Amino acid sequence: MAVIVAVWREEKHDEMSEAANGTEPQLDLGWMDRTGPWDTRAEPGKYGLTIADISIGEYGEAPEVSDNLTGRPRGAAARPASYRIGAYAVRSKNEIWLDNASFLYEEALQRQWSSATDVPWHTIEPLPDDVEQAECQLATFLTEVEFVAGDVPARWVSLTTPDFYEPRQVLLAQVMDESRHMDVFRKRALANGGGLMQATGATAGFVGSIDLSRDFTEMSSRLHISGEGAVLTLFRMGELMAQNEAEKVIYRLCAQDEARHVAFGVMHLRYMSETAPERREEIHCYLDEAEGGLIGAANPVGQLTPTSESMAIILGGGKEHFDDGMNKIIAIRRRQLQEYRKRVVSAGFGERFENGRSRVAQLIEEAAA
Ligand SMILES: [Fe+2]
Numbered sequence: 001m002a003v004i005v006a007v008w009r010e011e012k013h014d015e016m017s018e019a020a021n022g023t024e025p026q027l028d029l030g031w032m033d034r035t036g037p038w039d040t041r042a043e044p045g046k047y048g049l050t051i052a053d054i055s056i057g058e059y060g061e062a063p064e065v066s067d068n069l070t071g072r073p074r075g076a077a078a079r080p081a082s083y084r085i086g087a088y089a090v091r092s093k094n095e096i097w098l099d100n101a102s103f104l105y106e107e108a109l110q111r112q113w114s115s116a117t118d119v120p121w122h123t124i125e126p127l128p129d130d131v132e133q134a135e136c137q138l139a140t141f142l143t144e145v146e147f148v149a150g151d152v153p154a155r156w157v158s159l160t161t162p163d164f165y166e167p168r169q170v171l172l173a174q175v176m177d178e179s180r181h182m183d184v185f186r187k188r189a190l191a192n193g194g195g196l197m198q199a200t201g202a203t204a205g206f207v208g209s210i211d212l213s214r215d216f217t218e219m220s221s222r223l224h225i226s227g228e229g230a231v232l233t234l235f236r237m238g239e240l241m242a243q244n245e246a247e248k249v250i251y252r253l254c255a256q257d258e259a260r261h262v263a264f265g266v267m268h269l270r271y272m273s274e275t276a277p278e279r280r281e282e283i284h285c286y287l288d289e290a291e292g293g294l295i296g297a298a299n300p301v302g303q304l305t306p307t308s309e310s311m312a313i314i315l316g317g318g319k320e321h322f323d324d325g326m327n328k329i330i331a332i333r334r335r336q337l338q339e340y341r342k343r344v345v346s347a348g349f350g351e352r353f354e355n356g357r358s359r360v361a362q363l364i365e366e367a368a369a
């Protein structure tokens with residue numbers, strides 16, 4: 001702080017000496033000559049002044065292809081001397097666009113919560129050792145997964161032209177949400193006499209592949225539809241796993257955030273499908289890959305991992321009720337498959353469940369029976 005004040009004083013001194021020497025710069029006011037749209041009066045609507053409300057006239061029009069490499073806010077006049085600050089990879093609208101971005105963003109703003117004060121931490125009471133160890137193992141896994149969910153969208157924000165500011169805002173809000181998810185599960189691990197357990201390596205498997213995506217839609221189908229879709233179902237069934245009110249609240253609030261992230265992916269795929277039908281086959285390939293992961297996950301008994309073991313102990317209520325817990329995991333996996341199907345249908349790719357392409361269609365039928 002002292003350094004900043006010193007620099008400011010120096011600047012002020014130079015300015016005053018300049019004025020005293022009669023070399024004070026003349027007003028330029030060139031910026032007042034701007035010829036863009038003026039007299040814009042956005043009116044607040046039912047939900048206040050939202051970004052949908054300011055999406056009016058020329059300010060509401062995102063270009064199909066953006067040539068903005070300088071960080072210029074959409075609708076502002078260009079400045080010829082601007083540096084090219086961003087070699088943005090995402091400059092075609094259909095690569096990232098969705099129709100309800102402003103709604104998702106405003107909802108994210110209105111529904112922010114505090115992991116410090118909105119969770120009734122005092123309701124956590126001592127648990128049997130095996131259940132506490134399992135809670136801490138699951139919390140370790142979720143902290144790992146949430147790390148990826150925050151890290152990857154953050155990178156894509158920096159790769160997207162500022163002309164597509166609406167989806168960027170939603171992704172920035174997601175980064176804040178994931179930051180909170182990361183800390184809330186870390187807090188849970190440290191709140192009841194346990195601690196962080198074994199890293200599961202989740203970031204090296206399917207979750208890790210999210211970060212290897214070289215295209216935004218490829219990334220979004222892996223992250224929003226497949227990965228976060230599965231996590232959303234898990235959080236929605238958090239009631240089954242929660243040992244106390246604090247954990248119930250954590251799962252409920254996280255599910256609320258995840259629902260927005262998943263909605264982003266569904267709405268983006270829908271937009272892409274409608275505006276770039278030539279990419280539909282490519283997107284089906286991403287879904288083929290996602291279903292490969294779901295098939296593995298659908299049979300947790302066959303491949304026990306620290307995550308499935310800890311979940312079974314939590315759901316069963318202890319090591320001695322492991323099999324009961326496993327049955328509950330199978331119920332969760334079934335629901336994950338059903339919700340996955342619903343999202344893919346909603347995104348406009350439902351034909352894969354009718355034409356034999358989907359590798360999980362049969363499992364979904366069986367789960368519904
Ligand atoms: Fe999350």
Ligand SMILES: [Fe+2]
Pocket residue numbers: 149178228257258261
């Ligand atoms: Fe998320």
